[in-house]
Amino acid sequence: MNNIAKRLLLVACLVLPFAACKKQEEVKVDQSEQAQAALVAPAKDDDAAWRTYLSEVVTRNMGTITNSPYLYYLPPESDPEFEAKYQRSLEQAQTAIARGIVGGNLLAFGSSASSRMADLVVASFDGVQENSMKGVRLLFIGDAADNERVQAAVAPAGVDYVFVEAK
Numbered sequence: 323m324n325n326i327a328k329r330l331l332l333v334a335c336l337v338l339p340f341a342a343c344k345k346q347e348e349v350k351v352d353q354s355e356q357a358q359a360a361l362v363a364p365a366k367d368d369d370a371a372w373r374t375y376l377s378e379v380v381t382r383n384m385g386t387i388t389n390s391p392y393l394y395y396l397p398p399e400s401d402p403e404f405e406a407k408y409q410r411s412l413e414q415a416q417t418a419i420a421r422g423i424v425g426g427n428l429l430a431f432g433s434s435a436s437s438r439m440a441d442l443v444v445a446s447f448d449g450v451q452e453n454s455m456k457g458v459r460l461l462f463i464g465d466a467a468d469n470e471r472v473q474a475a476v477a478p479a480g481v482d483y484v485f486v487e488a489k
């Protein structure tokens with residue numbers, strides 16, 4: 323190899339890592355900007371868009387939790403099977419909560435049918451022992467009008483309550 327080729331190779335070896343770092347920094351900045359972008363709740367009857375929206379809200383509110391979250395979702399009230407789906411979700415939530423959720427987990431409840439989801443949370447936490455869920459984060463995604471009712475229902479369990487207004 324001649325000297326020019328060696329020098330070009332040396333320069334390439336020195337510059338390439340810095341170029342890669344710069345690219346990673348750009349990706350981090352893009353992700354940071356994306357995380358800061360406000361989420362907008364989709365139309366009430368757009369089931370697929372609501373699932374995507376709720377998934378993004380849950381992801382942004384995981385904090386230090388590394389376990390897979392317990393997600394409870396209700397379809398729009400216009401769904402012909404809404405009542406049956408509500409009952410199944412209620413049974414699942416009641417069973418999981420009665421069994422016990424240990425600290426380090428996230429319970430997420432969200433729906434365009436905010437009032438009915440609030441009903442589900444309130445019913446699921448009925449009779450839960452005081453401070454039995456210390457260290458559990460509970461995320462409620464819904465209307466501001468339902469926030470206080472849900473918060474009051476889950477407070478005795480000792481959860482770390484987080485409310486995100488779907489707007």
